[in-house]
Amino acid sequence: MVAPRDAAGAFAVPGVGRSDGRSYTLxxxxxxxxxxxxxxxxxxxxxxxxxxxxxxRWFGPPGRPLLGWLSTxxxxxxxxxxxxxxxxxxxxxxxxxxxxxxxxRLACEGHTVxxxxxxxxxxxxxxxxxxxxxxxxxxSVVAGARELRELGCHRVLLVGVRLGGxxxxxxxxxxxADALVAWEPVTSGRRxxxxxxxxxxxxxxxxxxxxxxxxxxxxxxxxxxxxxxxSALALADVAAAPARRILVVGERENTEIVEHLRGLGADxxxxxxxxxxxxxxxxxxxxxxxxxxxxxxxxxxxxxAAPTLVPSERRSAQVISTGGGVTEEVVTLGAAGLVGVISExxxxxxxxxxVVFLSSxxxxxxxxxxxxxEYARALAGFGYRSVRVDFRGWGESPDDGLAPGxxxxxxxxxxxxxxxxxxxxxxxxxVALVGLCAGAWVALRAVRHERVxxxxxxxxxxxxxxxxxxxxxxxxxxxxxxxxxxxxxxxARFGAWTALDVLGARSWAARWLDxxxxxxxxxxMLFAQGDDGLEYLRNRVGRRLGAARRSGVVRVVELPEVDHxxxxxxxxxxxxxxxxxxxxxxxxx
Numbered sequence: 001m002v003a004p005r006d007a008a009g010a011f012a013v014p015g016v017g018r019s020d021g022r023s024y025t026l027x028x029x030x031x032x033x034x035x036x037x038x039x040x041x042x043x044x045x046x047x048x049x050x051x052x053x054x055x056x057r058w059f060g061p062p063g064r065p066l067l068g069w070l071s072t073x074x075x076x077x078x079x080x081x082x083x084x085x086x087x088x089x090x091x092x093x094x095x096x097x098x099x100x101x102x103x104x105r106l107a108c109e110g111h112t113v114x115x116x117x118x119x120x121x122x123x124x125x126x127x128x129x130x131x132x133x134x135x136x137x138x139x140s141v142v143a144g145a146r147e148l149r150e151l152g153c154h155r156v157l158l159v160g161v162r163l164g165g166x167x168x169x170x171x172x173x174x175x176x177a178d179a180l181v182a183w184e185p186v187t188s189g190r191r192x193x194x195x196x197x198x199x200x201x202x203x204x205x206x207x208x209x210x211x212x213x214x215x216x217x218x219x220x221x222x223x224x225x226x227x228x229x230x231s232a233l234a235l236a237d238v239a240a241a242p243a244r245r246i247l248v249v250g251e252r253e254n255t256e257i258v259e260h261l262r263g264l265g266a267d268x269x270x271x272x273x274x275x276x277x278x279x280x281x282x283x284x285x286x287x288x289x290x291x292x293x294x295x296x297x298x299x300x301x302x303x304x305a306a307p308t309l310v311p312s313e314r315r316s317a318q319v320i321s322t323g324g325g326v327t328e329e330v331v332t333l334g335a336a337g338l339v340g341v342i343s344e345x346x347x348x349x350x351x352x353x354x355v356v357f358l359s360s361x362x363x364x365x366x367x368x369x370x371x372x373x374e375y376a377r378a379l380a381g382f383g384y385r386s387v388r389v390d391f392r393g394w395g396e397s398p399d400d401g402l403a404p405g406x407x408x409x410x411x412x413x414x415x416x417x418x419x420x421x422x423x424x425x426x427x428x429x430x431v432a433l434v435g436l437c438a439g440a441w442v443a444l445r446a447v448r449h450e451r452v453x454x455x456x457x458x459x460x461x462x463x464x465x466x467x468x469x470x471x472x473x474x475x476x477x478x479x480x481x482x483x484x485x486x487x488x489x490x491x492a493r494f495g496a497w498t499a500l501d502v503l504g505a506r507s508w509a510a511r512w513l514d515x516x517x518x519x520x521x522x523x524x525m526l527f528a529q530g531d532d533g534l535e536y537l538r539n540r541v542g543r544r545l546g547a548a549r550r551s552g553v554v555r556v557v558e559l560p561e562v563d564h565x566x567x568x569x570x571x572x573x574x575x576x577x578x579x580x581x582x583x584x585x586x587x588x589x
Contacts, residue, residue, distance in 0.1 A: 052071050052072070052073060052104040052107040052108055053071065053072050053073070053074060053075040053107070054069055054070065054071045054072075054100075054103075054104060054107075054396070055069070055070050055072075055330075056068075056069055056070075056330030056339070056341075056396065057069070057070040057114070057147075058318060058320045058330075059116075059143060059144070059147040060119075060124075060140065060143035060144075060147070061143070063321070063323075064119065064125045064126060064322075064323065065124070065125050065320045065321075065322065066116055066117060066118075066119060066124040066125065066140055066143060066144070067116065067117055067122065067123035067124050067328075067330070067341075068114045068115055068116030068117070068144065068147070069100070069103070069114070069115045069116070069396060070112070070113070070114050070151075071103040071104050071106070071107035071112075071113040071114075071115075072107055072112050072113075073107050073108060073109075073110055073111075077112040077151040077152050077153060078110055078111060078112050078152075078153070078303055079152065079153060079154045079155060079303070080110065080111045080112065080153060080154075080155045080157070080303035081111065081112045081113070081114065081148030081149070081151065081153025081155065081156045081157070082103070082106050082111045082112070082113040082114070082156075082157045082158075082159060082300070083113075083114050083116075083141070083144045083145055083148055083156060083157070083158050083159070084099055084102070084103060084113065084114065084115040084116070084159045084160075084161075084164075085141055085144075085158060085159065085160035085161065085164030085165070085167055085168050086099060086115070086116075086117070086118070086122075086161055086164050087161045087162035087163055087164055087279065088118070088121065088137070088162070088163045088164070088220065089162075089163075089196070089217050089218060089220045090217065090218040090220070091161065091162050091279040091280065092121070092122070092220075093218075093283040093286075093363050093364070094278065094279055094280065094281050094282065094283050094286040095161055095278070095279050095286070096283070096363075096364050096395070097286065097288055097403065097404050098278065098286070098288045098289065098292075098293065099115055099161070100115070100396070101288050101293060102159070102293050102296060102297070103115050105293060105297050106297060106300065109297060109300070109301070109302040109303060110302050110303035111157075111300070111303045112148065112151060112153050114144055114147060114148055116140065116144050117140075117366075118136070118137040118140040118141075119136040119137060119139065119140045120133065120136060121137075121220075121370065122366050122370065122373070123328075123341055123365075123366060123373060124140070124322075125322040125323050126323070128220070128221035128370070128374075128569065129210070129211075129221060129223070131223075131225060132225070132229075133223070133225075133226045133229070134226060134229040134230060134233070135229070137163075137167065138167055138170070138171060141167050141168075141171055141175070142171070142175065145158075145175045145176075145177075155178045155303075156175065156176065156177055156178060157177060157178055157179045157180065157181070157243075157300060158172055158175070158177045158179075158180045158181070158242075158243070159180075159181040159183070159296065160180070160181070160182050160183065160185060161183045161184065161279065162183070162184055162185065162186055162279060163186050163192065163230075164185075165182035165183055165184065165185025165186065165248075166182075166185050166186040166187070166189070166192075166233060166235070168180050168181075168182055168185070168242065169182055169185060169235065169238050169242045169261075170233065170237060170238055170242075171242075172242025172243050173238075173240040173241060173242050173243075177242060177243040178243060178244065178245075179243050179244065179245040179246070179247075179300065180242050180243040180245070180246045180247070181246075181247045181248075181249065181296050181299065181300070182246070182247070182248045182249070182257075183249045183250075183276065183279075183292065183296075184249065184250050184251065184276055184279055185248065185250075185257070186233070187234070187235040187254070187256070187257055188234055188235070189230045189231050189232055189233030189234055190231045190234070192230055192231075192233075193227050193230045193231040196215060196217055196222050196227065196230070197215065197227070199217050199218075200215035200216055200217040200222060201215065201216050201217070201567075201568070202214070202215055202216075203215070203216060203570045204570070207570050209570075210570055211223050211224060211225070212224065213227075214570075215227065216567065216568065216569055216570070218369055218565075218567055219368060219369010219370060219371065219565070219566065219567040219569055220369060220370070221569055235256075235257060235260060236260070238260065238261070238264065239264070240264060241261065241264040241265045241266040242261070242264075242266065243266065244266065244267060245266070245267050245268075246261050246266045246267065246268040246269070247268075247269055247271065247295075247296070247299045248261075248268065248269070248270045248271070249270075249271050249273055249276060249292055249295065249296065250270065250271075250272060250273075250276055251272065251273075251276045251277050252272060253270060253272055254270055255270070257270070258270045271295055273289070273291045273292050273295055274289065274291050274292075275287075275289020275290065275291050275292045276289065276292055278292075282472030282473065283361055283362040283363050283472070284361055284362045284406065284407060284470065284471075284472035285472050286362070286404070287404070288404070322343075322377065324377065324381060325345045325346070325381065326343055326344070326345055326377045326380045326381065327343070327344060327345065328341050328342065328343050329341070329342050331387075333387075333389060333418070333419055333422035333423065334415075334418040334419065334421065334422040335418070336392055336397070336398060336400065336415070336418060337397070337398050338389055338390060338391070338392065338397045338398075338415060338418065338419060338422075339365070339389065339390050339395065339396040339397045340365060340387050340388055340389030340390065340419075341365065341376075341387070341388050341389075342385065342386070342387050343376040343377055343379075343380045343385070343386045343387075343388075344380050344384075344385040344386070345380045345381060345383070348383065348385055350429075351429075351430055352383065352384065352385055352430065353384050353385070353430050353431075353432050353453060353583055353586065353587065354384075354385045354386070354387060354423055354428040354430060354431050354432070355376070355379060355384050355385070355386045355387070355431075355432050355433075355434055355579075355583065356386075356387050356388075356389065356416075356419055356420070356423070356431060356432065356433050356434065357372040357375065357376060357386065357387065357388040357389070357434050357435075358389070358391075358412075358416060358433060358434065358435040358439040358442060358443055359389075359390055359391050359394045359395070359405065359412070359439055360372075360435065360436035360437055360438060360439040361407055361436075361437065361438060361439075361472070361565075362394070362404065362405055362406055362407060363394075363395075364390055364394060364395030364396065365388040365389055365390045365394070365395045365396070366388065367388065367436070367566075368436060368565045368566050368567065369565065369566060369567045369569060371436070371566040371572065371575075372388040373388065374569075374572055375434075375572070375575070375576055375579060376388055378572075378573075378576045379576065379579065379580070379583075382580055384583060385428065387419075387423065389419055390405075391405055391409070391411070391412045391415045391416075392405070392411060392415055393405035393409065393411075406470060407437070407438035407470045408438050408441065408442070408464065408466070408470060410466070412438075412439075412442045413442055413445045413446050413449075416433065416442055416443060416446035416450070417446050417449060417450045420433075420446075420450050420452055421450070430453045431452045431453055432452060432453045432454045432455065432456065432583060432586055433446070433447070433452055433454075433455045433456070434455075434456045434458065434579070435455075435456075435457060435458065435460075436458040436459060436565075436566065437458070437459050437460070437461060437564065437565075438461075438464075438470075439458075440455075440457035440458050440459060440460035440525075441457075441460050441461060441462070441464060443455050443457060444457055444460060444462075444512070444516065444523065447516070447519060447521045447523075448515050448516075448519060451519070451520075451521055452521060453521075453522075453586045453587075454521060454522040454523070454524070454582070454583070454585070454586030455521060455522070455523045455524070456524045456526060456579060456582050456583075457523065457524065457525045457526070458526050458527075458566070459526070459527055459528055459531050459533050459564050460525060460533050461477075461532065461533040461536070462508075462509040462512060462513075462533060462536060462537060462541075463481070463484070463509060463533075463536045463540070465508055474532060474564050477532065478532055481532075485535070485536075485539075488536065488539040488540045489539050491539070491540070492538070492539040492540070492542060497539075497540055497541070497542065497543070498542070498543045501541075501543040501544060502543075506541075506544065507540060507541060509536070509537070509540065509541050509544075510540075510541040510544040513541060513544045513545060513547075513548045513554065514544065514548075516548065516553060516554060517547070517548050517551045517553045517554065519553075520553060521553070522553060522555075522585060522586050523553060523554045523555065524554075524555045524557065524582040524585070525537075525554065525555065525556045525557070526557045526559055526575075526578060526582070527556070527557070527558050527559065528558075528559055528562045528563055528564050529558055529559060529560050529561060529562065531558075531564055532564075534556070534558060537556070555582070555585070557578065557582075559574070559575065559578060562574070562575060
């Protein structure tokens with residue numbers, strides 16, 4: 001079933017679906033390659049929209065399920081399935097929005113598209129520290145292809161990004177792929193492993209609870225075993241044509257890969273396209289590369305086969321065990337249909353705290369380096385219900401003309417209030433908010449209008465004001481604020497800010513602290529050691545900060561060794577312990 005187009009070329013797909021199995025409308029932007037505004041790929045900016053049904057779907061081994069996002073035209077699977085194999089590491093976050101746009105665009109062309117997270121990554125079951133990661137990731141690909149066939153997809157195509165592209169090439173033949181797209185695929189595991197080593201931080205040898213030789217890149221764990229297994233992979237291992245038709249997309253011509261694939265009998269071509277480098281950008285700067293999306297969609301082409309019925313077992317709405325007694329469910333919240341995942345264990349008492357993890361940076365609901373997933377599941381084991389949720393324009397939530405989501409977007413405060421209200425409608429009366437950096441800033445703004453059980457603000461930067469620039473890296477922000485920081489330090493040294501405070505001349509952040517104290521909502525500000533946000537509070541509003549702390553409403557805790565983005569995953573156990581301590585304070589308050 002191909003979505004019909006109107007005279008302007010827009011798609012119109014009958015029927016819609018919701019991430020928890022109920023119906024809702026999801027605007028799927030058509031791609032405008034000539035548009036330049038930051039939100040040019042959003043339906044409101046381009047004036048071209050379409051309808052597609054996207055639902056969170058659990059699949060794979062019952063005891064270790066994977067979470068995917070199934071996009072279909074009109075809520076029904078079709079004979080043509082596309083399996084999207086994501087990148088591993090930081091490109092996963094950079095390409096998330098692009099792969100969602102690609103999937104929904106293909107759904108509007110009549111395909112059933114499944115995006116998914118590998119075992120131990122994203123929302124899927126498993127732990128980053130589990131053994132045999134490469135084998136587990138490739139097994140996840142097999143499970144994804146099987147799921148599409150069980151949905152009635154007689155034809156399966158693969159779209160792989162970076163390492164996902166190599167997996168598609170290595171396993172395409174065994175999976176019976178009809179066609180394959182590899183976007184900037186890894187062609188040498190040895191070279192890829194070298195890149196990881198250059199861009200990673202070694203887990204300190206003093207931490208003997210972790211395997212020796214483990215590296216961490218942007219919060220993603222690469223144990224020595226994983227590095228060794230990745231090093232052994234190579235394009236030369238592709239001994240049979242992965243598919244009859246193959247498209248390779250990249251920034252530079254690569255004749256080696258095309259010649260190798262043609263030598264195996266595949267009809268292979270390579271296209272050099274603008275925007276492929278988007279995979280290397282920080283998520284806060286990443287844009288959907290229109291040329292790449294258009295090229296892939298045009299090359300795959302429309303699917304004209306009639307739809308088949310999705311199996312009656314709607315695993316998208318089912319509560320799934322992800323291990324350790326933790327169950328999870330994909331839900332939508334509020335009138336906007338904000339998409340989230342609830343984690344909990346067993347029957348909880350009526351007064352149980354529901355902890356909401358808000359989007360940080362421009363990252364989807366899994367959090368920075370998968371922190372929200374790991375924190376949520378850990379807290380569930382201690383009797384807390386957790387919800388990790390996307391704002392509009394982020395992750396899996398509807399766009400409403402607000403994509404791609406950027407830090408400090410004005411609507412995030414409104415969405416936070418709506419999330420709290422929606423949870424209360426579900427019977428979760430005791431709600432606490434947790435945010436990181438911009439997400440912490442949003443949480444602290446929202447509680448001025450919506451009372452909650454408490455707020456844990458991780459590394460909030462209270463100096464940021466609407467209209468200020470937003471940098472992806474704190475190091476860039478620190479450089480930009482050099483003159484301001486020096487002025488703040490000088491004023492603190494000579495007592496200027498204290499004197500002004502006594503006279504009632506108070507800064508934005510000082511008045512904000514006063515608002516928090518008057519509101520009476522318990523606030524814990526947890527800072528990485530030496531964080532810029534803490535430095536600002538101490539230098540610029542030290543007197544008001546002291547008054548806030550003495551009020552008993554505001555706490556400030558400095559966490560040794562923890563980094564701003566929570567990428568030092570070997571310290572996450574310490575962060576969870578601190579989160580628990582603050583949540584217990586909320587319970588007692």
